[in-house]
Amino acid sequence: MKQEKLLLQCNLQFFAKDGPGGEKTEEPTGKKIEDTRKEGQVALSRELTLAISLFGLFMSLKFLIPYIGKEFIHAFSLFYGKIDYYTENGLQVYNTKQLSDQILLSIIKIIFPTLVIGFVVALLATSTQIKFKFTTKPLMPKFSKMDPMKGLKRIVSGNSLVELLKSVLKIIFISYIAYSTLKDQVMTIFSFYDMSLNQALEVIGDIVINMGMKISLALLVIGFADLIYQKIKHKNEIKMTKQEVKDEMKNTEGDPQVKSQIKSKMRAASQRRMMQSVPKADVIITNPTHFAVALSYDADTSSAPVVVAKGADYLAGKIKELARENKIEIVENKPLARMLYFNVEIGMEIPPELYQSVAEVLAYVYNLKKNR
Numbered sequence: 001m002k003q004e005k006l007l008l009q010c011n012l013q014f015f016a017k018d019g020p021g022g023e024k025t026e027e028p029t030g031k032k033i034e035d036t037r038k039e040g041q042v043a044l045s046r047e048l049t050l051a052i053s054l055f056g057l058f059m060s061l062k063f064l065i066p067y068i069g070k071e072f073i074h075a076f077s078l079f080y081g082k083i084d085y086y087t088e089n090g091l092q093v094y095n096t097k098q099l100s101d102q103i104l105l106s107i108i109k110i111i112f113p114t115l116v117i118g119f120v121v122a123l124l125a126t127s128t129q130i131k132f133k134f135t136t137k138p139l140m141p142k143f144s145k146m147d148p149m150k151g152l153k154r155i156v157s158g159n160s161l162v163e164l165l166k167s168v169l170k171i172i173f174i175s176y177i178a179y180s181t182l183k184d185q186v187m188t189i190f191s192f193y194d195m196s197l198n199q200a201l202e203v204i205g206d207i208v209i210n211m212g213m214k215i216s217l218a219l220l221v222i223g224f225a226d227l228i229y230q231k232i233k234h235k236n237e238i239k240m241t242k243q244e245v246k247d248e249m250k251n252t253e254g255d256p257q258v259k260s261q262i263k264s265k266m267r268a269a270s271q272r273r274m275m276q277s278v279p280k281a282d283v284i285i286t287n288p289t290h291f292a293v294a295l296s297y298d299a300d301t302s303s304a305p306v307v308v309a310k311g312a313d314y315l316a317g318k319i320k321e322l323a324r325e326n327k328i329e330i331v332e333n334k335p336l337a338r339m340l341y342f343n344v345e346i347g348m349e350i351p352p353e354l355y356q357s358v359a360e361v362l363a364y365v366y367n368l369k370k371n372r
Contacts, residue, residue, distance in 0.1 A: 024239040029248060036238050042129075043234035047166060048223030049125045055216035056121030058209050060114060065205040068110055069198070075106035129227065162229065166222060173218040181211040271315070274346060277308040278319055279326040283365045285340060288332045292316035293340040294323070295350070297362060304349040305358050310341050329365045336361070 028036075036042075061068070082099075182189075185207050192200050240248075278284075281294035282305075294309040311319050323330055336357050344350055350358055 024241050026240045026245050028238045043231040045227035045230045047226040051219035051223040052125035053122040057118045058212035060117040062209050069201050071110045177214045274309045278322045284323045284330045285333050285337045287334050287337045291337045291341045292319040307344045331361050
């Protein structure tokens with residue numbers, strides 16, 4: 001009974017890891033890193049930025065608290081002192097606008113220095129992690145993010161677990177620091193009724209600032225650990241497959257096969273031009289089998305003999321063959337041929353240290369021509 005074989009075609013690339021390009025094992029190229037930066041994908045730790053911003057904010061408050069307290073008391077006295085006036089005259093359009101302007105101005109004077117310092121510190125915290133590059137691509141809508149399957153994968157991914165761990169650590173650190181700080185200051189808080197308003201504000205400010213700086217330092221530890229994690233994660237995400245590296249090289253530098261063909265054609269054209277100069281030579285110096293160097297000397301155009309052509313093995317044979325056809329003298333001088341071949345490029349004059357050796361060869365050639 002004849003057996004029939006069933007052949008099925010399948011593309012093994014579908015079984016490769018990370019898609020048709022295979023596994024991402026190659027380090028990202030400079031172009032890949034720059035392209036991801038244009039897309040807004042950078043190794044940035046928001047935890048570290050928040051921690052540095054908070055630390056800078058509370059440090060500024062430590063020095064600005066007298067100014068803030070003074071402005072706060074001034075604003076309170078100003079509004080409290082006008083209660084009788086507004087009670088007697090009522091709130092009219094003109095005095096309501098005047099009151100709202102005063103309130104807005106007082107709020108700006110109190111919070112503006114702190115906001116400016118917080119903005120500058122946040123900007124510095126971000127710029128120390130990544131180089132500034134303006135791009136609008138992250139603002140563009142991406143419909144791929146609306147895919148429910150991809151959204152589910154993001155929810156249950158390892159990155160979500162890391163974010164959960166960071167949140168838990170922040171809650172633990174903040175709760176512990178707040179509890180320990182307030183526990184140490186509980187007697188001071190209960191003695192507020194014996195203090196004046198200025199003293200109470202000063203004590204509250206010290207408690208809040210000390211607590212805030214302790215929390216900021218704890219968040220800095222989490223932030224630096226998160227920065228290391230983000231850098232490793234980002235580097236792994238932008239790794240490339242071998243096929244992606246090859247495709248990028250083709251796009252940026254051209255196809256290697258095409259480049260090889262171009263170089264081959266340029267080399268052939270250069271050799272043709274060189275061979276056209278052989279009939280103009282005065283002498284061919286040979287090894288005698290491996291090297292051949294063609295020299296030409298014109299006292300009117302150059303101060304020393306010039307190498308017009310040179311070649312090894314097959315090309316050396318072609319130079320000697322062309323020299324015989326044009327009745328150019330071929331002189332065997334192994335050391336001189338090697339020196340000229342390895343040290344003098346085509347179109348260059350010979351170096352001074354070879355003047356004597358080449359002059360003897362040219363004198364010999366000129367004598368042969370004269371005798372003929």
